[in-house]
Amino acid sequence: MPDDPWLLRTEHTTYAVALAGDGRWAELTAWGPHGAETGPSPLDWSRRTHFITPADAAPAEYIPYGLRPFTGADLVAQRPGEERGVWWRFTGAAQDGDRTLRLVFADDTLGLTAALHYEAVPGTDVILRWTELTCTGDTALRLERFDSAAVNIPVSGGARLTYLTGQWSQEFRRTQLDLTRGRFEMASTQGVPGHAYAPWLAVQDLASPAEGATPTYGVALEWSGNWHLTTDAEPGGAVRVRAGRVPHEGAVRLAPGATLTTPRLACAFSPDGLDGLARVWHRYERVLTGERMDRPRKVLYNSWEATGFDVDAATQLELAGIAAEMGAELFVVDDGWFPGRDDDTGGLGDWTPEPASFPDGFDHFIGEVRALGMDFGLWVEPEAISPRSALYAAHPEWVYRIDGRPATLVRNQLLLDLGREDVQDFVLATFDRLLGDHDISYLKWDMNRPPTERGRPGGGPVEEQDLDAAHVAGYLRVLDHLRTRHPHVTVEGCAGGxxxxxxxxxxxxxxxxxxxxxxxxxxxAIQYGYLHAHAPHTMSSWVTDSPGVFDPRPRSLGFRFVNSMAGVLGIGADIRTWPPERRAEAAGWIARYKEIRDVVHHGEVRLLNTPADATCGIQYDEPGGARVVVTAWNTGRLDGAPLVPGRPARLRLRGLEPTARYVDTASGVAYSGAHLVHSGLPFAWTERYDAELVVLTEE
Known part of the structure; x- marks a missing residue:
């Protein structure tokens, strides 16, 4: 192994890679805080190779089947009709300081080169990894597996895996598994990441505590289609994570001269447990948002739960007037605004306003909303099409289908083949028309069904179509167009939740x-899991009527507002039925949210306890400022210690300056940082007082 590995440095971490195996593969030698690269590699399993090859035991960064036949390869390639396998050699490296690295390997016999890419994202502790595969021979190659990267985790006693699971309406539930030996895999073949698993994973050493000063490693795959994420606790004790695309066709064809670029895999490290890792992901997502972080996320009212498909201008304006009085800044008309949409059996694809719903004209209606001081938005589902729509009558060939096989309706709709350029052009023209002809500043892009009969008759041999990648490329092309052609429009992403x-x-x-x-x-519980992986400024959350349709347990209006204020506040209730005192209370919460949303969206987040605890909360520290915002909830029973006089529930804060003085801006009570960290912030919960927003100012 070379004495001088290649080093990549993030804000606080180092990632070290070196050649090994006589130059046949690259290995991770260190990943952790600055300085972790000095000393022998903690990942060297070179002597533990009984009955397997050295490559199978190596902490390889990316290695093909052929070199690694037993314990899991990242690349499986072959010439059609020949044996699978790649036996490559290192051909060169290019590095730009400690920010980027490119390592190239080639198999001249097969006709394949692989370029392993690394990029440290400035201002974060995230390293991006991806791979470029190029067919250099005169014969096409069949790629059965082409992962983005493999990530070796420096653990000593097995791995504690934390991941996000669920189903529709139960997404992002934090789940944990101890893996000491064997394989754990998450995947989706639904054409989207799916409700069941998020393409995100955190790994800790079982020998360490789950929280506190615990080295924690994370990966997240940047891909909007089919995917897998596989963790192997390998013989000898190594833990290795592989992640990448899953082709719909089972394999893809790489033509001579063509290059396939895999999705990027984001790799993150924090020395401060899952909570610290969450803050690393939040900073990275603020970098992804870029200059749009400077735009406040406006308080939204969405009319779906109030009116459903029964959309007419008079009712919508009644709702808009009440929402404006309460302080909403944005009014969104959801499903039902276009022709044939009296229910979910028609209309999708015919994206023009229904004249009967807006008798004075759609622009007049929008003008009335804007006259109330609010922006205007619309719900769309551009990938969907109703069999009874005019679009389907004109272009039945645009849907996914298999000749001679019946089509499956999901939610009474079919799915457009967005991988087709003509379908993309139709969607682009639809958005340009809607956003160009009408004063619309918000779009909610929904997608309510996975592809079922996923075929494209006449599209050529199946392995040449790569339908999943084509759909993702079409989806991203449309979003990129919205960003560049209509930069003022706020875009909300949704896929059945x-x-x-x-x-x-x-x-x-x-x-x-x-x-x-x-x-x-x-x-x-959903938001608690979500915030482990994603930032608050991305999390839309509505206040709706309680009891809800999913969970009848009642909670106060304050609980529902504080819940939604933990991200981007919205309202989806039928506010026509709210009495004046409830509307006034809502207006008060909205005004309080506007005062602190910059801290919620830009601040450093600390997750305090869990929803399984009687009291839980979220702490937001203002970056470079003096405010600490705490959202807190009571989720448990109201008997026992919290009702004993002088014994309120307490929520311990974290990361405060012990000697600093913090004042509650509402009550005027002062606390030392040491008191808030050691004893906690007190809450005297009652049946009606089950949530609170606290703003502390450091003096």
Whole structure:
């Protein structure tokens, strides 16, 4: 192994890579805080190779089947009709300081080169990894597996895996598994990341505590389609994570001269446990958002839960007037605004306003909303098409289909083949027309069904189509067009709730919708998991009527507002039914949110306890400022210690200056930082007082 590995440095961490195996592969030698690269590699398993090859035991960064036949390869390639396998050699490296690295390997016999790419993202502790595969011979190659990267985790006693699981309406539930030996895999073949698993994983050493000063490693795949993430606790004790695309066709064809670029895998490290790792991801997502971070996320009212498909101008304006009085800044008309949309059986694809719903004209209606002091937005589902629509009558060939096989309706709709350029052009023209002809400043992009009969008759041999990648490319092309052609428009991403939330989407949208479930206690658990992986400024959350349709357990209006204020505040209730005192209370919460949303969206987040605890909360530290914002909830029973006189529940804060003085801006009570960290912030919960927003100012 060379004495001088290649080093990549982030703000606080070092990632060290060296050649090994006589130059046949690259290995990770260190990953951790600055200085971790000095000393023998903690990942060297070179002597533990009984009955396997040295490559199978190596902490290889990326290695093909052929060199690594037993314990899991990252690349499986072959010439059609020949044996699988790649036996490559190192051909060169290029490095730009300690920020980027490119390592190239080639198999001249097969006709393949692989370029391993690394990029340290400035201002973060994230390293991006991806691979470029090029067919250099005169014969096409068949790629059965082509992962983005493999990540070796320096653990000593097995791995504690933390990941996000669920189903529709139960997304982002934090789940943990101890893996001492064997394989754990998460995947989606639904054409989107899916509700069941997020393409995100955190890994800790089982020998360390789960929280506190615990080295914690994380990966997240930037891909909007089919994916897998596989963790192997290998013989000898090594833990290795592989992640990448899953081709719909089972394999893809790489033509002579063509290059396939894999999705990027973001790799993160924190010495401060899962909570610290969450802050690393939050900083990275603020970098992805870029200059759009400077735009406040406006308080939204969405009319779906109030009116459903029954959209007419008079009712919508009644709702808009009430929402404006309460302080909403944005009014969004959801499903039902276009022709044939009296229910979910028609209309999708015919994206023009229904004249009967807006008798004075759509622009007049928008003008009335804007006259109330609010921006205007619309719901769209551009990938969907109804069989009874005019679009389907004109272009039945635009849907995914397999000749001679029946089509499956999901939600009474089919799915457009967005990988087709003509379909992309139709969607682009639709958006340009809507946003060019009307004063619309917000779009909610929904996607409510996965592809089923995923075929494209006449599109050529199956392995040449790569339908999943084509759909993702079309989706991203449309989002990129929205960003460049209509930069003033705020874009919300949604896929039946949280089925398409990953870094490619987050880089191109302003907010996302984590779940269709807004029931207060369910939503608290969903958001708790979400914030482990994603930043508050991306998390749209609504106050809806309680009890909810998913979870009948009642909670106060304050609980629902504080819940939604933990991210980007919205309201989705039928506010026509709210009495004046409830509307006044809502107006007060909205005004308080506007005062602190910059801290919520830009601040350093600390997750305090869990929704399984009787009291939990989120702490937001103002960057470079003096404010600490705490959102807190009571989720447990109201008997026992919290009701004993003088014994309020307490929520211990973290990361405060012990000798500093912090004053509650509402009550005027002062605390030392040591008191807030050691004893905690007190809350005297009652049946009606079950949540609070506290703003502390450092003096």
């Amino acid at each position: 949280g089925a398409r939330i990953e870094h490619a989407t987050l880089a191109r949208t302003d907010v996302v919708w984590p779940s269709d479930n807004t029931a207060p206690l369910d939503r608290l």
